[in-house]
Amino acid sequence: MDKNLQVLIKSLPKDKLSSDNYELVESNLPNIDENEVLVKTISFAITAGTRAGLQGSASYAGAPKTGIVMNSTGIGEIVESKNENFPVGKKVLTMTGWQSYSAQKPESLTLLRDNVDPSLYLGPLGINGLTAYFGLLEIGKPKEGETVMISAAAGSVGHLVGQIAKIKGCKVIGVCGSDEKCNTLVEELGFDSAVNYKDANYRQNLKEATPNGVDIYFDNTGGMILGSALFRLNPGGRIACCGVVSQYDTSSPEPGPKGIPGLLVNKSIRMEGFLVFDFAAKYEDATSKIIEWIESGKLKVLTDEVHGLGSAPEAFVDLLSGGNIGTRIVLLEN
Numbered sequence: 001m002d003k004n005l006q007v008l009i010k011s012l013p014k015d016k017l018s019s020d021n022y023e024l025v026e027s028n029l030p031n032i033d034e035n036e037v038l039v040k041t042i043s044f045a046i047t048a049g050t051r052a053g054l055q056g057s058a059s060y061a062g063a064p065k066t067g068i069v070m071n072s073t074g075i076g077e078i079v080e081s082k083n084e085n086f087p088v089g090k091k092v093l094t095m096t097g098w099q100s101y102s103a104q105k106p107e108s109l110t111l112l113r114d115n116v117d118p119s120l121y122l123g124p125l126g127i128n129g130l131t132a133y134f135g136l137l138e139i140g141k142p143k144e145g146e147t148v149m150i151s152a153a154a155g156s157v158g159h160l161v162g163q164i165a166k167i168k169g170c171k172v173i174g175v176c177g178s179d180e181k182c183n184t185l186v187e188e189l190g191f192d193s194a195v196n197y198k199d200a201n202y203r204q205n206l207k208e209a210t211p212n213g214v215d216i217y218f219d220n221t222g223g224m225i226l227g228s229a230l231f232r233l234n235p236g237g238r239i240a241c242c243g244v245v246s247q248y249d250t251s252s253p254e255p256g257p258k259g260i261p262g263l264l265v266n267k268s269i270r271m272e273g274f275l276v277f278d279f280a281a282k283y284e285d286a287t288s289k290i291i292e293w294i295e296s297g298k299l300k301v302l303t304d305e306v307h308g309l310g311s312a313p314e315a316f317v318d319l320l321s322g323g324n325i326g327t328r329i330v331l332l333e334n
Contacts (some may be wrong), residue, residue, distance in 0.1 A: 004029050004311050007098035009066050012054055017320060019313035021054075022070065030103040037081040039104050044074030045122040046316050046328045047156060048245040055259055058325045069097040070312070073127055075118050076102070083212035086111070088268055093121045098312050100332060116291065120277075123301050123327040124160055124290050131242060132160035133286045134279040137168075139272050140216040144169035147210060149229055152220035152245055154181035161218045162191050170216075173209050178324040184325060187257065189300055189333040206232060213215055213237075221245050227257030233269055241273040246319075302326025303308050308333055 003026045010023040032038050041150035049333060054064050073094030082087050083106050093110040096102050112118055116125070123129060135157075148165040152158045153174030162172045162185065174185040174194040182194035193209040195202060206228055213234040219226050222244030229239070252289060266272055277287075304324045306315045312330050319328050 001027060002101070003027065004099060004101045007069055007312055009054070009064075009070055011066055011110075015303065016053060017054065017317055019317055022313040024051050028136050029101055031307070032080060032082055032103045037039055037078045037083055037084050037086050037092075037104050037106070037109070039076035039092060039096065039102050040079045041074050041076045041095060041100055041332050042091070043119065043122060043124065043158070044072040044096050044098065045128070045333045046330060047128065048152075048320060049243055051245075051316075051320060052243075064136070069096060069099050071097050073122065075112065075121050082147050087268055091118055093126060098309065098330075100309065109163075113287075113291075119303065119329065120294070120301065122329050123156065123303060124294060124299065126288050128156040128327055129160055130283060130286055131276040131280070132157045132164060133244050134276060134282070135240045135274060135289060136164050136216070136218060138163050138279060139250065139274050140218060140238050141171050141297070142168045142216055144300070145171075146215035147171045147173065147212060148216045148218065149173045149175065149210065149214045149232065150218040151175045151197075151225045151229070152219070152243075153185055153191070154325050155245075156324075157220070157242060158187060158220055159302050159326055160299070163189055164293075165216075166190050167293060167298050173206075173214070175206070181325060185237060189302075197228075203228055208332065218242060219244075222257075222281050227259065230257060230259040230263050230269075233263070233267060235267045235269075237267065237269045238272040241271060241283060267270065286287060304328045305331055307331050 006025050007022050011021050013021050013072055022113045075093050076088050076096055078088050091112045094104050094108050112194055123168050148170045150158045152160050153225055154176040162174055165172045173189045174191045174196050177198050179196055185191040185194040195205045195209050204212040210232050214232045215234055215237055220243045248254050309332055
Protein backbone atom coordinates (compact mmCIF):
# COMPACT_ATOMS: atom_id res chain seq x y z
CA MET A 1 0.00 0.00 0.00
CA ASP A 2 1.22 3.51 -0.83
CA LYS A 3 2.53 5.70 1.95
CA ASN A 4 2.20 9.44 2.21
CA LEU A 5 5.51 11.29 2.05
CA GLN A 6 5.31 14.71 3.68
CA VAL A 7 7.63 17.65 4.25
CA LEU A 8 6.92 19.06 7.71
CA ILE A 9 7.98 22.36 9.25
CA LYS A 10 10.45 21.11 11.84
CA SER A 11 11.40 24.49 13.27
CA LEU A 12 10.63 28.14 12.57
CA PRO A 13 13.55 30.12 11.12
CA LYS A 14 15.10 32.68 13.47
CA ASP A 15 16.63 34.60 10.57
CA LYS A 16 17.16 33.26 7.06
CA LEU A 17 15.32 30.08 6.07
CA SER A 18 17.36 26.87 5.95
CA SER A 19 16.54 23.44 4.59
CA ASP A 20 17.18 22.24 8.16
CA ASN A 21 13.91 23.93 9.14
CA TYR A 22 12.13 21.03 7.38
CA GLU A 23 11.99 17.27 7.70
CA LEU A 24 10.78 14.57 5.30
CA VAL A 25 8.53 11.99 7.00
CA GLU A 26 6.44 9.02 5.97
CA SER A 27 2.88 8.52 7.18
CA ASN A 28 -0.22 6.52 6.33
CA LEU A 29 -2.57 7.67 3.58
CA PRO A 30 -5.20 10.09 4.92
CA ASN A 31 -8.74 8.81 5.30
CA ILE A 32 -11.51 10.74 3.58
CA ASP A 33 -14.84 11.60 5.14
CA GLU A 34 -18.22 11.75 3.44
CA ASN A 35 -18.23 14.14 0.48
CA GLU A 36 -14.42 14.38 0.42
CA VAL A 37 -11.81 13.18 -2.11
CA LEU A 38 -8.26 11.85 -1.89
CA VAL A 39 -5.85 13.72 -4.16
CA LYS A 40 -2.48 12.39 -5.32
CA THR A 41 -0.14 15.31 -5.86
CA ILE A 42 1.41 15.68 -9.31
CA SER A 43 3.25 18.96 -8.76
CA PHE A 44 3.15 22.08 -6.64
CA ALA A 45 4.46 25.63 -6.79
CA ILE A 46 7.01 27.18 -4.49
CA THR A 47 6.33 30.87 -3.96
CA ALA A 48 8.05 33.55 -1.93
CA GLY A 49 4.80 34.56 -0.24
CA THR A 50 4.70 31.36 1.79
CA ARG A 51 7.84 32.55 3.58
CA ALA A 52 5.69 35.31 5.11
CA GLY A 53 3.57 32.59 6.69
CA LEU A 54 6.61 31.24 8.52
CA GLN A 55 7.36 34.77 9.70
CA GLY A 56 3.82 35.40 10.93
CA SER A 57 3.45 38.46 8.70
CA ALA A 58 0.74 37.01 6.43
CA SER A 59 -2.62 37.32 8.15
CA TYR A 60 -4.29 34.95 5.68
CA ALA A 61 -1.82 32.16 6.61
CA GLY A 62 -2.55 32.19 10.33
CA ALA A 63 0.04 31.94 13.10
CA PRO A 64 3.23 30.07 12.17
CA LYS A 65 3.40 26.50 13.52
CA THR A 66 5.77 23.56 13.56
CA GLY A 67 4.94 19.91 13.00
CA ILE A 68 2.59 20.60 10.10
CA VAL A 69 2.87 20.08 6.34
CA MET A 70 4.37 23.05 4.51
CA ASN A 71 1.59 24.75 2.57
CA SER A 72 1.46 25.27 -1.19
CA THR A 73 -0.89 25.26 -4.14
CA GLY A 74 -0.59 22.19 -6.35
CA ILE A 75 -2.25 20.10 -8.98
CA GLY A 76 -3.18 16.50 -8.46
CA GLU A 77 -5.34 13.60 -9.55
CA ILE A 78 -8.36 12.33 -7.64
CA VAL A 79 -7.64 8.71 -6.70
CA GLU A 80 -10.56 8.14 -4.31
CA SER A 81 -13.85 10.01 -4.12
CA LYS A 82 -16.97 10.23 -2.02
CA ASN A 83 -18.35 13.08 -4.11
CA GLU A 84 -20.02 12.45 -7.48
CA ASN A 85 -19.08 15.91 -8.75
CA PHE A 86 -15.38 15.07 -8.41
CA PRO A 87 -14.88 11.58 -9.85
CA VAL A 88 -11.74 9.46 -9.73
CA GLY A 89 -9.32 10.34 -12.51
CA LYS A 90 -10.10 14.07 -12.67
CA LYS A 91 -7.26 16.54 -12.21
CA VAL A 92 -7.72 19.41 -9.79
CA LEU A 93 -6.05 22.52 -8.43
CA THR A 94 -6.01 22.70 -4.63
CA MET A 95 -3.87 23.36 -1.58
CA THR A 96 -1.93 20.12 -1.77
CA GLY A 97 0.90 21.19 0.51
CA TRP A 98 4.30 19.57 0.29
CA GLN A 99 3.07 15.98 0.37
CA SER A 100 2.17 13.04 -1.84
CA TYR A 101 -1.50 12.74 -0.88
CA SER A 102 -4.13 14.96 0.74
CA ALA A 103 -7.77 14.68 1.77
CA GLN A 104 -9.75 17.54 0.28
CA LYS A 105 -13.21 19.04 0.72
CA PRO A 106 -15.08 19.95 -2.50
CA GLU A 107 -15.01 23.69 -1.80
CA SER A 108 -11.20 23.63 -1.94
CA LEU A 109 -11.08 22.03 -5.41
CA THR A 110 -10.96 23.57 -8.88
CA LEU A 111 -11.47 21.16 -11.76
CA LEU A 112 -8.90 21.75 -14.50
CA ARG A 113 -10.22 22.65 -17.93
CA ASP A 114 -9.94 20.02 -20.64
CA ASN A 115 -7.28 20.56 -23.33
CA VAL A 116 -5.26 22.91 -21.10
CA ASP A 117 -1.76 21.97 -19.93
CA PRO A 118 -2.19 21.25 -16.18
CA SER A 119 1.13 22.91 -15.32
CA LEU A 120 -0.32 26.27 -16.43
CA TYR A 121 -2.52 26.19 -13.34
CA LEU A 122 0.55 26.67 -11.17
CA GLY A 123 1.65 29.72 -13.15
CA PRO A 124 -0.52 31.94 -15.33
CA LEU A 125 -3.82 30.20 -14.56
CA GLY A 126 -3.17 29.87 -10.84
CA ILE A 127 -2.54 32.29 -7.98
CA ASN A 128 0.55 33.77 -9.68
CA GLY A 129 -1.19 34.67 -12.92
CA LEU A 130 -4.36 35.89 -11.25
CA THR A 131 -2.31 38.04 -8.88
CA ALA A 132 -0.54 39.61 -11.85
CA TYR A 133 -3.82 40.10 -13.73
CA PHE A 134 -5.86 41.72 -10.97
CA GLY A 135 -2.99 43.59 -9.35
CA LEU A 136 -2.13 45.37 -12.57
CA LEU A 137 -5.57 45.79 -14.13
CA GLU A 138 -7.75 46.37 -11.06
CA ILE A 139 -5.27 48.19 -8.79
CA GLY A 140 -2.84 49.76 -11.28
CA LYS A 141 -5.49 50.53 -13.93
CA PRO A 142 -2.99 51.01 -16.80
CA LYS A 143 -3.66 53.29 -19.72
CA GLU A 144 -2.04 52.95 -23.14
CA GLY A 145 1.26 54.80 -23.31
CA GLU A 146 1.91 54.81 -19.57
CA THR A 147 5.14 53.53 -18.01
CA VAL A 148 4.94 50.51 -15.71
CA MET A 149 7.80 49.54 -13.39
CA ILE A 150 7.88 46.07 -11.79
CA SER A 151 10.14 44.71 -9.05
CA ALA A 152 11.08 41.02 -8.89
CA ALA A 153 10.23 41.25 -12.56
CA ALA A 154 11.69 37.85 -13.49
CA GLY A 155 9.70 36.09 -10.77
CA SER A 156 6.51 34.07 -10.93
CA VAL A 157 4.24 37.14 -10.77
CA GLY A 158 6.49 39.86 -12.16
CA HIS A 159 7.24 38.27 -15.54
CA LEU A 160 3.49 38.02 -16.17
CA VAL A 161 2.72 41.56 -14.99
CA GLY A 162 5.17 42.98 -17.50
CA GLN A 163 3.72 41.07 -20.41
CA ILE A 164 0.15 42.01 -19.52
CA ALA A 165 1.26 45.65 -19.34
CA LYS A 166 2.75 45.33 -22.85
CA ILE A 167 -0.54 43.82 -24.08
CA LYS A 168 -2.24 46.94 -22.72
CA GLY A 169 0.11 49.19 -24.69
CA CYS A 170 2.38 50.33 -21.86
CA LYS A 171 6.11 50.89 -21.70
CA VAL A 172 7.52 48.30 -19.28
CA ILE A 173 10.60 48.53 -17.05
CA GLY A 174 11.62 45.46 -15.06
CA VAL A 175 13.85 45.43 -11.98
CA CYS A 176 15.59 42.18 -11.05
CA GLY A 177 18.81 40.85 -9.52
CA SER A 178 21.08 39.77 -12.37
CA ASP A 179 22.10 40.79 -15.87
CA GLU A 180 21.00 37.36 -17.11
CA LYS A 181 17.48 37.97 -15.84
CA CYS A 182 17.49 41.45 -17.36
CA ASN A 183 18.39 39.99 -20.74
CA THR A 184 15.62 37.39 -20.47
CA LEU A 185 13.02 40.07 -19.73
CA VAL A 186 14.00 42.20 -22.72
CA GLU A 187 14.97 39.58 -25.29
CA GLU A 188 12.41 36.86 -24.55
CA LEU A 189 9.45 38.65 -22.97
CA GLY A 190 9.48 41.99 -24.75
CA PHE A 191 10.11 44.33 -21.81
CA ASP A 192 11.33 47.72 -23.01
CA SER A 193 14.23 47.66 -20.56
CA ALA A 194 15.38 46.02 -17.36
CA VAL A 195 17.60 47.24 -14.53
CA ASN A 196 19.75 45.18 -12.18
CA TYR A 197 19.21 46.49 -8.64
CA LYS A 198 22.53 44.94 -7.54
CA ASP A 199 24.46 47.18 -9.93
CA ALA A 200 26.36 49.97 -8.17
CA ASN A 201 24.79 52.47 -10.60
CA TYR A 202 21.24 51.16 -10.09
CA ARG A 203 19.55 54.48 -9.34
CA GLN A 204 21.16 56.23 -12.30
CA ASN A 205 20.34 53.28 -14.56
CA LEU A 206 16.72 53.38 -13.39
CA LYS A 207 16.57 57.11 -14.07
CA GLU A 208 17.86 56.57 -17.60
CA ALA A 209 15.38 53.74 -18.18
CA THR A 210 12.46 55.95 -17.10
CA PRO A 211 13.13 59.37 -18.70
CA ASN A 212 9.43 60.24 -18.51
CA GLY A 213 8.99 58.92 -15.00
CA VAL A 214 6.80 56.02 -13.85
CA ASP A 215 3.00 55.94 -13.82
CA ILE A 216 2.45 52.53 -12.21
CA TYR A 217 4.76 50.64 -9.89
CA PHE A 218 3.96 46.97 -9.22
CA ASP A 219 5.72 46.24 -5.94
CA ASN A 220 6.78 42.68 -5.15
CA THR A 221 9.73 43.55 -2.92
CA GLY A 222 9.30 46.61 -0.73
CA GLY A 223 12.55 47.93 0.76
CA MET A 224 15.09 49.87 -1.25
CA ILE A 225 13.46 49.20 -4.63
CA LEU A 226 10.15 50.63 -3.42
CA GLY A 227 12.08 53.66 -2.20
CA SER A 228 13.68 54.17 -5.61
CA ALA A 229 10.32 53.83 -7.36
CA LEU A 230 8.72 56.49 -5.18
CA PHE A 231 11.13 59.11 -6.48
CA ARG A 232 10.44 58.15 -10.11
CA LEU A 233 6.64 58.16 -9.85
CA ASN A 234 4.73 60.83 -11.73
CA PRO A 235 1.91 62.89 -10.20
CA GLY A 236 -1.19 60.73 -10.05
CA GLY A 237 0.92 57.57 -10.05
CA ARG A 238 -0.32 54.27 -8.65
CA ILE A 239 1.49 51.65 -6.58
CA ALA A 240 0.06 48.12 -6.45
CA CYS A 241 1.47 46.49 -3.30
CA CYS A 242 1.64 42.75 -3.96
CA GLY A 243 4.40 41.55 -1.62
CA VAL A 244 7.59 42.44 0.23
CA VAL A 245 9.93 39.58 -0.62
CA SER A 246 13.00 41.58 0.41
CA GLN A 247 11.67 41.60 3.98
CA TYR A 248 10.43 38.00 4.34
CA ASP A 249 13.65 36.09 4.91
CA THR A 250 15.04 38.10 7.80
CA SER A 251 14.51 38.63 11.51
CA SER A 252 15.01 42.39 11.18
CA PRO A 253 12.88 43.87 8.37
CA GLU A 254 13.83 47.32 7.13
CA PRO A 255 11.74 50.35 8.13
CA GLY A 256 9.51 51.89 5.48
CA PRO A 257 11.34 53.86 2.76
CA LYS A 258 11.79 57.62 2.75
CA GLY A 259 9.09 59.56 0.98
CA ILE A 260 6.07 58.04 2.75
CA PRO A 261 3.77 59.81 3.25
CA GLY A 262 5.37 63.01 1.90
CA LEU A 263 5.71 61.99 -1.75
CA LEU A 264 2.32 60.29 -1.72
CA VAL A 265 0.70 63.54 -0.65
CA ASN A 266 2.70 65.93 -2.80
CA LYS A 267 2.28 63.88 -5.98
CA SER A 268 -1.25 62.55 -5.27
CA ILE A 269 0.09 58.99 -5.51
CA ARG A 270 -2.26 56.13 -4.66
CA MET A 271 -0.61 53.19 -2.86
CA GLU A 272 -2.90 50.18 -2.42
CA GLY A 273 -2.35 46.67 -1.13
CA PHE A 274 -4.43 43.74 -2.29
CA LEU A 275 -4.97 40.00 -1.96
CA VAL A 276 -5.87 37.98 -5.03
CA PHE A 277 -8.68 36.33 -3.06
CA ASP A 278 -10.50 39.69 -3.13
CA PHE A 279 -11.28 39.03 -6.80
CA ALA A 280 -12.47 35.41 -6.55
CA ALA A 281 -15.78 36.22 -8.26
CA LYS A 282 -13.85 37.23 -11.40
CA TYR A 283 -11.46 34.26 -11.61
CA GLU A 284 -13.24 32.48 -14.47
CA ASP A 285 -13.29 35.52 -16.76
CA ALA A 286 -9.64 36.26 -15.97
CA THR A 287 -8.63 32.63 -16.65
CA SER A 288 -10.36 32.69 -20.04
CA LYS A 289 -8.58 35.91 -21.00
CA ILE A 290 -5.17 34.59 -19.91
CA ILE A 291 -5.69 31.36 -21.92
CA GLU A 292 -6.55 33.51 -24.93
CA TRP A 293 -3.30 35.48 -24.55
CA ILE A 294 -1.23 32.30 -24.17
CA GLU A 295 -2.79 30.64 -27.22
CA SER A 296 -2.27 33.76 -29.33
CA GLY A 297 1.41 33.95 -28.31
CA LYS A 298 1.00 37.31 -26.56
CA LEU A 299 1.85 35.82 -23.17
CA LYS A 300 4.87 33.59 -22.63
CA VAL A 301 5.22 31.40 -19.58
CA LEU A 302 8.52 30.86 -17.76
CA THR A 303 8.78 27.83 -15.49
CA ASP A 304 11.63 26.54 -13.40
CA GLU A 305 11.30 22.83 -12.51
CA VAL A 306 12.84 20.74 -9.76
CA HIS A 307 12.16 17.05 -9.15
CA GLY A 308 11.20 15.10 -6.06
CA LEU A 309 9.49 16.05 -2.81
CA GLY A 310 12.79 15.99 -0.92
CA SER A 311 14.16 18.75 -3.16
CA ALA A 312 11.52 21.27 -2.06
CA PRO A 313 13.32 22.75 1.00
CA GLU A 314 16.54 23.54 -0.89
CA ALA A 315 14.50 24.82 -3.86
CA PHE A 316 12.65 27.20 -1.52
CA VAL A 317 15.86 28.51 0.06
CA ASP A 318 17.34 29.05 -3.41
CA LEU A 319 14.20 30.87 -4.60
CA LEU A 320 14.40 33.30 -1.67
CA SER A 321 17.94 34.18 -2.70
CA GLY A 322 16.76 34.92 -6.25
CA GLY A 323 17.71 31.63 -7.89
CA ASN A 324 14.56 31.19 -9.97
CA ILE A 325 13.26 32.64 -13.21
CA GLY A 326 9.49 32.42 -13.60
CA THR A 327 7.39 30.00 -11.55
CA ARG A 328 9.29 27.35 -9.60
CA ILE A 329 7.46 24.00 -9.73
CA VAL A 330 8.26 20.81 -7.86
CA LEU A 331 7.40 17.69 -9.85
CA LEU A 332 6.73 14.61 -7.74
CA GLU A 333 8.12 11.28 -8.83
CA ASN A 334 5.50 8.67 -9.74
